[in-house]
Amino acid sequence: MNSFRLLLSPLASHARLCRRFSQTQMTDILPKEARVVICGSGIVGNSVAYHLVQKGWTDVVVIDQEDGIGKGTSIYGSGVLALLKPVEEQQIINKSIALYKKLQADGHEIGLQECGSMYLAQNRERMVLFRRRAALNQPQGIDCKIIGPREIADIHPLVNTSDLQGGIYVAADVVAHPVLLCHVLAELAHSGGVRFVGNCQFLNLSTRQGRVSAVETSLGTIKCEYFVNCAGMWSWELGQKCNPKVRIPVHPAEHYYLLTESLNKPLPGVLPTIRDYDSGIYIRKLENNSFLMGGFEKVAKPVFTKGIPKNWKDCLSSDWDHFAPLLDRCLHRAPVLRECELKFLRNAPDNFTPDGKWILGEAPEIDNYFVAAGMNGNSLQGAGGIGHSLAHWITEGAADICLLDFDVRRFIDVHNNRRFLYERVKEVVGRQYAILFPFQTDYKSARKIRCSPLYSTLRNKGAVFGNIMSFERSLYFDLEHEVGKDSEMPPGTYWKPHFFENLKEEYKNCREGVGVIDMSSFSKFQITSPKEEVVAFLQKLCANDIDIPVGHVSPSGMHNEQGGYENDCMLIREQPNCYFMVAPTKQQTRIAEWMDRHLPQNGYVQINDVTSMYTVLLIIGPKSREVLSQLVDDDVDLKMLPFTYQMVSLGHSPKTIKVFDYFPYRNCWILLR
Ligand SMILES: Cc1cc2nc3c(=O)[nH]c(=O)nc-3n(C[C@H](O)[C@H](O)[C@H](O)COP(=O)(O)OP(=O)(O)OC[C@H]3O[C@@H](n4cnc5c(N)ncnc54)[C@H](O)[C@@H]3O)c2cc1C
Structure with a gap:
């Protein structure tokens, strides 16, 4: 059976593949114990399992509620991989492609074809984006060729170039067969010792001393040291089934592609995937002269907000009206499609995250609870690299590359709220192809949730x-x-x-003159201990000497064991045993978790997140002192020592406002209350 026929009829062929696989590998018995339990035998879970074996960790069990490998959303991928992404993503996709090429070279049939991609630009802004991406990706070894409409037509004669400014050709982009790949990864993991247990539903996760200790399933309990949540669109639900709950903000939305019948006329052989992001579409020519086209519509349709039903595969119908605008644009971009008969329109759920980025890493709530979810229509692209990095993180205690953009610790509770996700996901899908102009493209949905008093x-x-x-x-x-x-x-x-x-x-x-900047979004923590234990704790984490007198303020970096930078903060000593820390807005969960991880065992040091209780104002400019002097009480001398604070009242307020000259001699005051 070749990969192409599989794609034409994914479900039927998938059933055959699963039967073959389940006879050999999906019937393992759930052991009483394993070092790692992975939930989800989709492409992501299988890749993590495969890479753990590569790292020498073979005491691994993959459980899935289905009776076979890859019967979740992994059967629906359209098989395209694109490298022209922000560098953080590209690094991971590059690793995926390298792995898939190796697998194919080793004789595993995964339908890999090095056909390249043609990225099209309808306007000059898109051309700028391409140039920027090329400038960032070329030094990483990705060959990106900027071309004009004539060259586009030479490389891809089916493209209508009439309204194009130009484009970029990336020869290293590939296509592969998602189902075959999912199975090959599972087979290799299985032959390396990983056990695959089907019909095994995850019910609950137990912890001991804040660490993963066992997974309760429909087939019994399995003790384990590590748990990896690779449950795709179910991962949010899984996160609810433990104490404390783990925040995994993903929400499913409808996602479409359309397949045509073969066209009975001679066409060029292998052609690059067309990526017309200004139209929100991509088009793949398959080997037998049929076409697969899909896209990311501007306003998507979230689904299963109240929970994913058991019969989820039967719940979504082909909404032609919804797909029509994308279809029109496909027909415009490749007029040859008008001659094709349409075979079927696939509508399948995929899971999306509040910022359209993968969710990876160790959960802040429970030690040794890892997450690889929220694929945003990019799982095949990500799976190889994600599996590699996660396995590295699990086995060596840290990821091999910087995963900050995808860190599971970038969220707070509001992101995990179902209503928030429902509203946000509508917008996230279309942004996959949008031009995200720096500082000018904030989300419009799910807004006005956290606001300053001002x-x-x-x-x-x-x-x-x-x-x-x-x-x-x-x-x-x-x-x-x-x-x-x-x-x-x-x-x-x-x-x-x-x-x-x-x-x-x-x-x-x-x-x-003078300006006021509202910086109330900053993360804020109160760190205390009964005596002065907090000093030793912070001295260990901070680069600066923070054993400062009460009433003083110190900036400091916080570093990890590798010498990397974990946090950039300001510490205010309020009492001998109490510090107030102000840190960047995005650090609210991340740094709390990191400090928590380093707390002394005796439980003396307490960290309290007080972000929403305080307002921060910066008063800056040469006239800032003059303005402040008019507002604060008469007895306050603003000529205080640098890096010290005073309690003041402003106007009619009580004397509860801290004021300090944070950047001495630079006319910048901070007010904190
Ligand atoms: C139309 C469409 C086109 C796409 N095209 C592409 C593409 O071109 N390129 C690309 O990279 N990606 C593409 N994708 C994305 C991709 O197919 C999916 O995002 C991806 O396969 C998800 O993989 P996963 O392993 O995260 O999840 P899944 O494959 O869904 O795996 C999760 C598994 O967890 C199991 N599970 C859930 N809950 C439990 C429980 N309680 N107990 C036990 N098991 C449980 C499920 O049964 C499932 O098998 C596309 C998606 C769609 C819908």
């Missing part, structure tokens, strides 16, 4: 807000705003942005 004041002054950790943070003021209305960021650009003049004005005021 939010309304700033809004009334025309503030345009950005969104970081779901916090509304003012970016600049729109001087032409309409009172009572939200000011919106205009469409993004790589050129001089619309708000440049406004920012110029604000910058000038701060340089020459």
Whole structure:
């Protein structure tokens, strides 16, 4: 059976493949104990299992509620892999492609074809994006060729180039067969010693002293040291089934591709995948002159918000009206498609995350609980590299590459809220292909959830807000705003942005006069102990000497065992046994978890997240002292020593505001309350 026929009829062929596989490998008995339990025998779980074996860890069990390998959403992939991504993603996809090539070279049939991709640009902004991506990816060894419409037509004669500015050709992009790959990875893991247990539903996870200790399943309990949640769109639900619960913000949405019948006329043999991101589409020519086309629509349809039903495969119908705009654009881009008969429209669920990025790493809530979920339509692309990095992390205690962008610790509770996810996922899907102009493309959905006390004041002054950790943070003021209305960021650009003049004005005021910046989104922690145990704890984590007198403030980096940078913070000594820490907004979960991990065993040191209890204002500029002096009590001397704070009252407030000169001699004051 060749891979192409499998693709034409994925479900039927998949059933045959599973039968073959399950006779040999899916009937393992659930052991009483294993070092690692992986939940999910989709492409991601199998890749993690395969890589653990490569690392010499073979006491691994993969469980799945289905009776065979890869019967979740992994059967639905359309098989395309694209390298022209932000470098963090590209590094992982590059590893996937290298692995898949090796597997094919070793004789495993996975339908890999090195056909390349043709990325098309309909406007100059897209061309700029391509140039930027090329500039970042070329030094990594990815050959990216910027080309004009004529060269596009030479390389891919089926492309309508009439409305194109140009494009980029990436020869190293590939296609592969997701089902075959899923099975090959499982087979190799199995032959390396991994046991695969089907019809085995994950029910609960037990912990001992904050660490994974056992997994309760429908077939009994299995003790383990590590658990890896690779349950795809079910991973959110799995995260709820333990104490404490683990935050895994994924939500399924409908995802489509369309397959045509073969076209009975001579066509060029292997052709690159067409990627027309401005139209939200991709088109693949298959070996028998049929075509597969899919895309990422602007407004997607989230599904299964109230839980994933058992018969989920029968729940989604082909919504032609929903797919029609993408289909029209496919027909425009490759007019030959008009001659094809349509075979079927596949509508299958895939899982998406609040920021469209994978969720990887060790959960902050439970030690040794790892997550590889939230594939955002990019699992085949990610699986090889993700499996590699996760196996490295599990076996060696740290990932082999920087996974910050995908870190499971980048979320807070609000991201895991079902309503939040439902609203956000509608927008996330379309952003897969959008141009994300730096600082100009914040999400529009699920907003105004976390706001500073000054939010309304700033809004009334025309503030345009950005969104970081779901916090509304003012970016600049729109001087032409309409009172009572939200000011919106205009469409993004790589050129001089619309708000440049406004920012110029604000910058000038701060340089020459005075400005107030609301930084209340910063993460804030109170770190205490009964006596002074907290000092030794922080001394161990911080690069700077933080044994400062009470009333003093110290900036510091926090470093890990490898010398890497974990945190950039400011520590205020409030009492001999109490510090107040201010850290970057995005660090709220990450740094809390990291400090928690290093707490002394005796339980004396306590860390309290007080982010939402405090407001932070920066008063900056040469006139800042003058303005502050008019506001604070008469007896306060603002000529205090650098890196010290005073308690003041502002206006009619009680004397509960800390004021300090954080960047001495630079006219920058911080107010904290
Ligand atoms: C139309 C479409 C096109 C796509 N095209 C591409 C593409 O071109 N390229 C690409 O890279 N990706 C593509 N994808 C994405 C990809 O197919 C999926 O995201 C991916 O296969 C998910 O893999 P997974 O291993 O994370 O999840 P799954 O394959 O869904 O595996 C999760 C497994 O966990 C099991 N499980 C869940 N809960 C439990 C429980 N309680 N107990 C035991 N087992 C449990 C499930 O049974 C399932 O087998 C596409 C997806 C769709 C829908």
